[in-house]
Amino acid sequence: MKVRDIFKEKMVFSFEVFPPKKTSTVDVIYNTLDELSGLKPDFISVTFGAGGSGNSFFALDIASRIKESGLIPVLHLPCINFTRAEIDSTLSEAQKRGVENILALRGDINPDIPPVRDFEHASDLITYLRGKGDFDIAGACYPECHPDAETLDEDIANLKIKVEAGADHLITQLFFDNDSFYDFRDKAAAKGINVPIEAGIMPVVNKNQIERMVTTCGASLPRKFVKIMQRYEHNPEALRDAGIAYAINQIVDLAASGVDGIHLYTMNNAYVARKISEAVSGIIEA
Secondary structure (H helix, E strand, O other): OOEEEEEEEEEEEEEOOOOOOOOOOOHHHHHHHHHHOOOOOEEEEOOOOHHHHHHHHHHHHHHHHHHHHHOOEEEEEEEEOOOHHHHHHHHHHHHHHOOEEEEEOOOOOOOOOOOOOOOOHHHHHHHHOOOOOOEEEEEEOOOOOOOOOOOOHHHHHHHHHHHHHHHEEEEEEEEEOOOOHHHHHHHHHHHOOOOOEEEEOOOOOOHHHHHHHHHHOOOOOHHHHHHHHHHHHHOHHHHHHHHHHHHHHHHHHHHHHOOOEEEEOOOOOHHHHHHHHHHHHHHHHH
C-alpha cells in the first residue's frame, strides 16, 4: 500500500528506526521491530545510517522484515551517498521485495566520506524516481529552516521545487516548539505547497543525544523544554518520563490543530514508543 493513500483516510501515525551500530548484532533491531510492530503504526521508515555510514541493502533487509510483519516500510534513500547505478540497483531490489515507499533525501554530508555528485539535491532524486516506477515518494522539510538555507522563505521556495518534482507528502525534521511548525505550515500553504505534512516528534530520553541532534538540524529549544533537561538531566528515569510527557503534549496540541500526521523518531526505543502510542491512541483515531 502507498502511504499517500493513508493520508486520504486518517491522521497518519508512524515510526522511524535506524540500522544498529556495526558493533551490535542484527537481532537488536529485529527485536525492536517486533515490539514496534505490535503497536500497529501506519508505517515504519528505515534510515540509511547516520552521516552516510550505512548500507542500502542492510536497510532493505530491515524494510523487508517490516513488510513481513504486515506493516508498511518506507526506505530512506539519501542521494548524496549514491551513484546513479547504485540508485538503480537499490530501486530494483526494493521492487523485488515489494518495498514501494521511498523517503528521498539529500542526506547528511560526512567529512570522512566524499559526496557523490550524480544527484545534487533531493529534488533531482525525486525527479529521477518518478521515472523509475510507481513509488510513493516522501520528502523531508525543516520547520525552522534547513541549516544550509539563508532564510525560511528561501527554504520553502526550494521545498516547493521538491514537491513539484513529485513528492507525494512531507515529513518534518524534529522540533520542540509547535508554534514553529504552525508558522512553517502556514507559509508553505501560502506558497502553494498542498501535500500532507507529517510532524516529526522526538521524545527526550537523553540530554546529550538531544543536544547533538539539535546542533545537527538547528531545532530551537523552548524555555519549558530547557527547564526539563536542566531539572532532570542527572535522573535518567525522570528525564525519560518527562520527555515522554512533553512529546505527548506536543502530539495532543498538533492533533487538535489538524496536523496531517505524526512521525515518531523512536531512536529504536520500543518502551518510549509504546508509552506514547498508548497515550495518544484515542486521539490519533478520533
